[in-house]
Amino acid sequence: MESSTFKDLYLSRNLEKAIKELGFEEPTPIQSKAIPFILEGRDVIGQAQTGTGKTAAFGIPALEMVNSRSKKTQVLVLCPTRELANQVADEIGKLGKYTGTKILAVYGGQNIDRQIKVLKRGVQIVIGTPGRVLDHIERKTLNLNSVQMFVLDEADEMLDMGFREDIESIFASIPEGRQTILFSATMPKPIMKLTKKYQQNPELVKTIHKVVTVPNMEQAYFEVKHHMKPDILCRMIDIHDVKSCLVFCNTKKMVDELVLKLKNRGYLTDGLHGDMKQNQREKVMGSFRNGEIEILVATDVAARGIDVENIEVVFNFDMPQDEESYVHRIGRTGRAGRQGIAFTFVTAREIYKIKNIQKYTRTKIKCRKVPTRSDAEDFKANMLAKRVKETVDEGHLGKYIHWVEKMLDEDCTSMDVAAGLVKIMLSENK
Structure with missing residues (x-):
């Protein structure tokens, strides 16, 4: 049932295009297990931690099933906090970039009149906190009669926060024949009661939670504007006098563009990505190992199997897609007993991802001042x-x-x- 690539899922062209742009090279374990069942219309219980790519696990099938020509709300996603509701809306928005699907996050603390205006125009996917969703139902500003998929994200958190009654009231407002997807890191008795009451023969998919060990290393992030990233990367390579570093990008296109920019500035660099033939990859890796290349630019999948002892710094030129990827990336430095260095470039809209990584890895990632040209x-x-x-x-x-x-x-x-x-x-x- 599991899918090893997104091609195996036979998704619509518009969705495939956005997935490729975002740099998702292959599904995470929870995605490859859950997406096929959800696409079949089955009820699903997904047991997965934050940082495993679960938003796309329900977001991709939700976007596939939505009829964007209808203005009615067809998918409802409940989240425990406004922060998570915004994150989920942001990620599904990026995945649905070419689908024409209207998405809205609704939560307390934000002007309800603004939300009502958008809802009146028609929104196919609504993502919200239980209290605010219930408020809209009671005001009759959110009609759930056409909902075909209901998702409870981080259900254990919602129950811990006392949202059980709100959730039950929302269930009562949704058609009985809908598909119900529940994601939770843990499966306590109250969650099992919910699934028995509201799901039909649910498929349980789970990923084993690995104990995350972050190696001994210096970690820092830099808040940067996207177009400034190449300049800042060059400054930092110069300032730290880096002789061997790995630079991670999310897409093959970005790898090619960055390699060209670095070569034009006189740096010894080359790239690795999935479109390259095996003999090309081996040649690039050989050059990196013997020091002919000082900067290796790569995508996550292409970097698998890189086992080079002397990588001084890992740069996350693009933010990793999920927290697990961050741990895999930074583990490439600091080998053989040496302390490694991991630097991450973050745009203003991605700050929440750094917070998620810190929570997932239980480590502090310091915010550093971007070095100036004068510093370099x-x-x-x-x-x-x-x-x-x-x-x-x-x-x-x-x-x-x-x-x-x-x-x-x-x-x-x-x-x-x-x-x-x-x-x-x-x-x-x-």
């Missing part, structure tokens, strides 16, 4: 000074002293000559 120049100047001193200590400068003397005869001071040479060296290395 200072570092290069210091490195140049060090090299000059080493060269002076080595001696054998006879003919070079002769050339400098000729410049001094032309009314240049020794300080002018040194400063001019530093300027030339630094501008050549930009």
Whole structure:
């Protein structure tokens, strides 16, 4: 029943296009187990932790079944908190980019009149907290008569927060023939009671929760604008004098674009992604192992099997799709007893993902100030000074002293000559 690739799911072209753009190369275990059953119309109980890709596990089938030509609400997703409701709406919105599906998050603390206006225009997928959803039902601003799929996300959290009565009232407002999907990290007795009462022969799909061990390493994130990422990556490689690093991108297209930009700036780099033939991959990996390539840019799937001892830094150029991917990525550095370094670039809209990763890994990821161009120049100047001193200590400068003397005869001071040479060296290395 499980699917090893998204192609195996025979999804609509518009959905496949968005999945490819987002860089989902293959389904996570919970997705490959749950999606086929949900697409069949079966009721499903999904036991999975946060960070395993469960939003797409119900979001993809929801988008497949929705009739975007109808203005009626056909899918309702309940979440315990406004933060989760927003995250789910954001992710399903990205997946449904080309489907024309209208999606709305409704929760307390936000102006209800604004929500009512949008609901009146027609929304096919509503994602909300139990209290606010119930409020809309009572005001008759949310009609659930056409709901075909009802999803309870993080059901155990909702019951712990005292939402049981609200959930029961919402169930009473939804047609009996609907499909019910329930996701929960744990399966306590109250959850089992809910499933017995409201689901028909549900299929239980679960993923084994691995104990997450984050290796000893320095972790930090940088809040950046998307278009600034290549510049900031170059600055950081220069400042840290990186000789071997792995840079993760979410899509093959981004790998190719970044490799080209880095090569044009004079960096020793190459890329790895799923479209490459095995002999190409082996050639790139060989060059990385022997130091001919200092920067390897890769997608998650392509990076599997990379076992190189001396990777100094892992850069998450793109935020990983889920928390498990983050752990796999950063585990590539800090081998052989050395402390590794993992730096992540985050856009303003992705800050919540960093919070989820910290919760999942139980580690603190510090927010760092983005280094300026001036910082990078200072570092290069210091490195140049060090090299000059080493060269002076080595001696054998006879003919070079002769050339400098000729410049001094032309009314240049020794300080002018040194400063001019530093300027030339630094501008050549930009």
